[in-house]
Amino acid sequence: MSATATALANEKTAAIAKVGQPAPDFNLPSTKNIDTLAENVKLSDYKGKWLILLFYPLDFTFVCPTELISFSDRLDEIQGVGAEVLGISTDSVHSHRAWLKTPQDKNGIEGVSYPLASDVGGKLAAAYNILVEDANIALRGLFIINPEGVLQYSVVHDLNIGRSVDETLRVLQGLQTGGLCAADWTPGQENLSV
Numbered sequence: 001m002s003a004t005a006t007a008l009a010n011e012k013t014a015a016i017a018k019v020g021q022p023a024p025d026f027n028l029p030s031t032k033n034i035d036t037l038a039e040n041v042k043l044s045d046y047k048g049k050w051l052i053l054l055f056y057p058l059d060f061t062f063v064c065p066t067e068l069i070s071f072s073d074r075l076d077e078i079q080g081v082g083a084e085v086l087g088i089s090t091d092s093v094h095s096h097r098a099w100l101k102t103p104q105d106k107n108g109i110e111g112v113s114y115p116l117a118s119d120v121g122g123k124l125a126a127a128y129n130i131l132v133e134d135a136n137i138a139l140r141g142l143f144i145i146n147p148e149g150v151l152q153y154s155v156v157h158d159l160n161i162g163r164s165v166d167e168t169l170r171v172l173q174g175l176q177t178g179g180l181c182a183a184d185w186t187p188g189q190e191n192l193s194v
Contacts (some may be wrong), residue, residue, distance in 0.1 A: 017128045017143065023151040025055075026126035028117040029093040030086075031100060037093045041086060041117050048147045050083035050172060055130055055141040057159050059091045059099040065109050067140070072112040074165045082147075083172055085114040090136050093118040111182060128145045129154055144172055 017024050019193040023043060030041035043051075054071060056064045071078070071085050078085060089096075102108020122138070125131035130141035144164050145151035152175050155164060174181040179191030 001009055004013070014060050016151060017151050017154065019151050019154050021151060022063040022083075022149055023145045024124065026117070026119075026124050028088070028119055028124065030117045031096050032114045032115045034097055034100060037097060041115055043145070046084055046086075047149065050081075050147060050176070051145040052078065052083055052085045052086045052168060052172070053128075053141070053145065054095070054163075055086060055125060055128065055138040056089050057132075057137040057140070059088060059095045059177060060102075060107060062107075063140075063160065063162045064089075065104070065107060068109050068112050068116075069104065070162075070165050071096075071113060071168075072109075074169070075113055077169065078172075081169070081173055081176065083144075087112075087114065087116040087123065089116070089138060090119050090122050090131075091182060092120055128154075143170060144168075146175070 018122055025043050026040045027040050028038065029038065030039060032039040032041055035060060054067065058064065075085060096118060099109055100112060101110060102114065103110050119125055122131045122136050123136040123150055126194060128141055128143060137194040139159065140157035140163060142155050143151060146152050153171055170186060173187040174185055177191055180194065
């Protein structure tokens, strides 16, 4: 292998997200300002907070709105435990805005109250190892990043099954205890003692 090929392979390997390591950085167009679409979203925006990255395949599909709406419906609860949510797909920020302005009874997600980011080239999805390259879409990847920017949790689903807000909250709160949580641990239960 040539020195250039080795360097590229090492760079690609280093760029893949790993639990327990710093989360891949990002600076993406977003719907933070839905009127102008001029405000990017960055990992550093969430420093000091827990962040749930919610990758999904495409706007205007069938399972995706159920997930995004469910997380939005529980956003007060999520924020109440010191976390934020960011939705990400490979759609353009203009598609995100159109979807956010489409009523829910017309397959839209009007009312979703957290920003959506645009990963058009799929670079961030690739960094999280969830890019379906042939289609340039992300699998359903859910990642929890701690306030210091370290990836703490990763779960990836195929395209046909949505994620659970209850399970995400359970894992988030378990991580926040900083202790050992047994199988089926729920918030309020004691951590394991060693």
